[in-house]
Amino acid sequence: MVTTPHSAMESSLVVASNRGPVRFERGEDGKLVAHRGSGGLVTVLGGVLERDDATWVAAAVTEGDREVAPRGRKLEGAAQRVRYVDIPEERYDGYYNGIANGILWFAHHYLWDIARTPTFDERTEHDWADYVEANRAFARALSVEAKHDPIFLIQDYHLTLVPQLLREMVPDARILHFSHTPFAGRTYLRTLPVDMRQSILRGMLGADVVGFQGRQWGENFLLSARELEDVHVDIRAHRADVDGRQVQIRSFPVAVGAQEIQEAAATDRAKRLRSQVEKIRGDRKLLLRVDRLEPSKNILRGFLAFELLLQKHREWRGDVVFLALLSPSREEVPAYRDYGADCRATADRINATYGKEDWTPIVLKVQEDFTFAVAAYDRYDAMLVNPVHDGMNLVAMEGPVVNTSGGALILSRNAGAFGRLGRHSLAINPFDLSETAEAINEALLMPEEDRTRRARGLQRSALAHTPATWLASQLRAIDEVRPPSP
DSSP states (O other): OOOBSSOGGGSOEEEEESSOSEEEEEOTTSOEEEEEOOSHHHHHHHTTOOSTTEEEEEEOOSHHHHHHTTTOEEOTTSSOEEEEEOOOHHHHIIIIIIIIIIIIHHHHTTOOOTTTOOOOOHHHHHHHHHHHHHHHHHHHHHHHGGGGOOEEEEESGGGTTHHHHHHHHSTTOEEEEEESSOOOOHHHHTTSOHHHHHHHHHHHTTSSEEEESSHHHHHHHHHHHTTSTTEEEETTTTEEEETTEEEEEEEOOOOOOHHHHHHHHTSHHHHHHHHHHHHHHTTSEEEEEEEESSGGGOHHHHHHHHHHHHHHOGGGTTTEEEEEEEEOOOTTSHHHHHHHHHHHHHHHHHHHHHOBTTBOSEEEEEOOOHHHHHHHHHHOSEEEEOOSSBSOOSHHHHHHHHOOSOOEEEEETTBTTHHHHGGGSEEEOTTOHHHHHHHHHHHHHOOHHHHHHHHHHHHHHHHSSOHHHHHHHHHHHHHHHSOBOO
16 A cells, blocks of 8 residues: 555645636726536535645636636635636547537436437537546646645536546656446446546545445445456455555545535525515415526426326415526537526426416526525425435425525435435435325425424534545545545
């Protein structure tokens, strides 16, 4: 076992992810202005890396980012530094839309209609070449940061090849790769072209520690890795031996950054927005969902389950409003655009069928507005979180942190958050419309005592872990595999 001069807890950190904590754009005065990045990963990591020895390496997405890319920049009002990898636009499309979101996201969330999709062809080969080169560009950028022997924290399915590529450039690097998504089972992963599948597995095995949101995803990874030549896998010990190294496979469930949500809830804008939510609600019950507008979130079945509620329990007609706050997501991918159009059309149809002059059953807002979501979190009577599969799902934890209405949570058993929140929620099979409709009915009718007890349990569970403890558990795992010298 290789020892290192100092522990991971004392080392500087370098985070690599496709999306960075900020994006730079030119202001009216011509100066570069930093705007907060969006997405769940930024939310998870943003509060963790507030230390002067942290660097975040991300893909450049704006012209301002590209200006910052060659030299990096320390963030104003924060201790961390950010650098950007400038990937040519045409290559970025193949890497990000073609492979990462067009193939890997669908594989890990079991989203394909297998009788029809996927079909791999010359375009896939071209996109895969872009994915490889984008990962190589990240590895080169990270190797520049290796002179101080940092801990490399490589994030998610966009960068699965980076650990091995970085290992080839910096053999002694201390590397952790973390997947924020589920990881597809062995038979489903075999849908991928052989070279793609084997390269992804070997790429991730370039790390010292491979982390997942839940133990089941790590086991899926090991079962697939077991099929690789010259790799010895020990399922019980959660490890793999490859190239004379030991790789540990661990579970590190992410935690919600409660302080940021609570601070947002206390702003004047949040207070004004709560009044808007109350106006939408009126004197009715409020059912809420907050999601990205994309297929894994199962929005369409959520609307259909709500329609079934209105059919089976006519007494709710006019007495409940379903507020759906959806943020645009990956609109460059045709399947995402089509899904968004289907969701809008279904909401419109339900509203036309059941709505009245003074009642719109589904109020659908497609917008990127975190504060509006926080304002709605405060007021819901029930919240529906029904992903088909999800690595964790922060919404399930964010809502209970700020809700003051004793809100009930209807939660998919396939969400990673179910392991933490399941016993306090109303559990559903996300594919079962009848079960979901009955769970909504139960949530809206729940007695006050039961509602209060469950809400307190949800909040305690959501606050029991923090982003800082999530990071610390990963650094301890690095020290176990690469112990510091005495």
